[in-house]
Amino acid sequence: MSQPRKHNFGxxxxxxxxxxxxxxxxxxxxxxxxxxxxxxxxxRSPDFEQIITNARNLVKELLEVxxxxxxxxxxxxxSMQFCMIPMNFLNRNNTSAAYLDAGYFGQKAIKEAELxxxxxxxxxxxxxxxxxxxxxxxxxxxxxxxHCTSNxxxxxxxxxxxxxxxxxxxxxxxxxxxxxxxxxxRFSLIYAGAQKNMGPAGVTLVIVKDSFLENVSGNxxxxxxxxxxxxxxxxxxxxxxxxxxxxxxxLRWLKSRGGVKFIQTENSAKAQLLYDEIDRxxxxxxxxxxxxxxxxxxxxxxxxxKLETDFLAYVTEQGIVGIQGYRTVGGFRASLYNALPYESVxxxxxxxxxxxxxxx
Ligand SMILES: *Cc1c(COP(=O)(O)O)cnc(C)c1O
Numbered sequence: 001m002s003q004p005r006k007h008n009f010g011x012x013x014x015x016x017x018x019x020x021x022x023x024x025x026x027x028x029x030x031x032x033x034x035x036x037x038x039x040x041x042x043x044r045s046p047d048f049e050q051i052i053t054n055a056r057n058l059v060k061e062l063l064e065v066x067x068x069x070x071x072x073x074x075x076x077x078x079s080m081q082f083c084m085i086p087m088n089f090l091n092r093n094n095t096s097a098a099y100l101d102a103g104y105f106g107q108k109a110i111k112e113a114e115l116x117x118x119x120x121x122x123x124x125x126x127x128x129x130x131x132x133x134x135x136x137x138x139x140x141x142x143x144x145x146x147h148c149t150s151n152x153x154x155x156x157x158x159x160x161x162x163x164x165x166x167x168x169x170x171x172x173x174x175x176x177x178x179x180x181x182x183x184x185x186r187f188s189l190i191y192a193g194a195q196k197n198m199g200p201a202g203v204t205l206v207i208v209k210d211s212f213l214e215n216v217s218g219n220x221x222x223x224x225x226x227x228x229x230x231x232x233x234x235x236x237x238x239x240x241x242x243x244x245x246x247x248x249x250x251l252r253w254l255k256s257r258g259g260v261k262f263i264q265t266e267n268s269a270k271a272q273l274l275y276d277e278i279d280r281x282x283x284x285x286x287x288x289x290x291x292x293x294x295x296x297x298x299x300x301x302x303x304x305x306k307l308e309t310d311f312l313a314y315v316t317e318q319g320i321v322g323i324q325g326y327r328t329v330g331g332f333r334a335s336l337y338n339a340l341p342y343e344s345v346x347x348x349x350x351x352x353x354x355x356x357x358x359x360x
Pocket of ligand 1: 012
């Protein structure tokens with residue numbers, strides 16, 4: 001490559017391992033002696049059967065998905081799940097669903113769900129700019145499900161415990177899936193857009209408990225019906241072949257590195273290094289309440305906001321990209337997804353130190 005790799009702290013689409021990019025590029029040129037590019041193969045071919053089976057098996061192995069769950073690959077991003085979930089599970093007139101309002105994406109999920117039925121917002125942290133995740137709330141027994149977001153990508157908060165609500169638990173894990181161990185058996189449905197921590201944009205992972213799918217009733221358009229995807233092995237129509245291929249390569253990389261357990265330790269070390277500097281450095285402060293600080297997306301600002309432009313210019317010179325905060329939040333957000341090396345966090349921390357020395 002002509003340029004050295006940047007230190008990519010982008011929130012999504014996010015950094016992927018260099019070797020995965022090279023393997024994906026090779027597959028675009030020619031898929032393992034098939035005489036065809038991965039972009040040219042039929043989604044009904046044995047080659048693709050192998051790819052999607054491998055991808056599914058890697059998801060199952062890495063997340064220890066129990067046998068009574070289906071692993072599906074969909075399109076439409078995590079955002080399409082915002083409407084698919086209520087369409088499938090909130091389709092009887094007399095039910096409501098419970099939602100936790102703890103961030104920008106959860107709020108978007110609520111907005112879509114409200115198109116389909118009665119939505120009960122059991123708790124909200126919107127009054128404090130979503131700097132924490134509510135933990136004290138009651139979910140009514142008759143709710144069709146309870147929906148939450150495990151990691152709030154924009155605000156930089158993460159759920160480290162999931163409530164026992166007595167109703168089916170649905171979770172948007174787009175930005176922390178495969179970053180830490182989770183007990184899949186606690187959830188009725190988990191979903192994640194690939195481009196945060198799993199692969200390139202274009203595919204969405206859904207892990208759903210088979211018995212939960214029995215609750216689906218009514219007339220649902222095929223493309224929005226989970227049962228159709230399960231019954232067709234995610235091959236009801238042409239799936240995003242390349243995105244599934246690159247996801248498979250990335251999960252293989254994760255497995256070769258030691259899996260979720262290994263990466264969780266490394267992710268904790270990366271986050272610790274950065275939060276320690278934020279807390280120590282007189283120029284910076286963190287935006288999320290300490291107990292809810294995300295290990296994936298670290299949000300912070302400077303006590304003197306006018307220095308933020310200079311700091312951004314300074315880190316850009318050092319090869320750092322993607323740390324500008326979300327437009328409604330401001331400041332900085334450093335995303336520390338699985339493929340981001342510890343070394344890159346060190347470079348950022350050194351920049352913070354050097355900048356503090358220049359500006360004290
Ligand atoms: C990025 C993100 C989304 C939206 O994902 P798309 O795939 O762009 O629709 C939803 N939820 C969370 C937690 C996200 O980080």
